[in-house]
Amino acid sequence: MRESKLLAVSAVLTALSFLANFLPFFRVPWGMQLDFMGALWVLALFLYGLRCATLVSVSSSLLLAFFSSSGWLGGFMKFAATYPMLLIVFAGLTLLRKKPDDVAFVSAISIPAIIFRSVAMASLNLYVIPLFTGWPASMITPLVPQIILLNAVLGVVEIGAAWLLFSRLKRFREK
Helix, strand or coil: CCCCHHHHHHHHHHHHHHHHHCCEEEEEECCEEECHHHHHHHHHHHHHHHHHHHHHHHHHHHHHHCCCCCCHHHHHHHHHHHHHHHHHHHHHHCCCCCCCCCCCHHHHHHHHHHHHHHHHHHHHHHHHHHHHHCHHHHHHHHHHHHHHHHHHHHHHHHHHHHHHHHHHHHHHCCC
């Protein structure tokens, strides 16, 4: 893809991703919010590859850090949750030479990505929440199952919504 097209597509997906942050399903007491922001990062991966997905992820995270009520912590946590998941899906697609239009394969490769996301974010939250909220770690430990569950749900939503959009846009692009 030409650099100018990559930048234009990345800019549009970044803007849409940032706007998706303001349409949350809901926010939990420790700050995590369920939204469609990461779905556009995954869509960038499916449509244009890792370079585009990286540009969209980094720029969306920076916008979140500077212009959202969650601040830099929200931008960091969103990136920490979603970007490794992208890398795992990308690695699976690349190593096994598959295309994202294979829904069975995307579903299968998403399982380890979502598991990694859920466990990694539970671990990171055990450190970050006490550090930035002042809540004692003993108060966070009982929340670990909820953190894992919410990250798993968000991982499924992000990859599922991205695949649905990809399948529709792919048909449109082929016409």
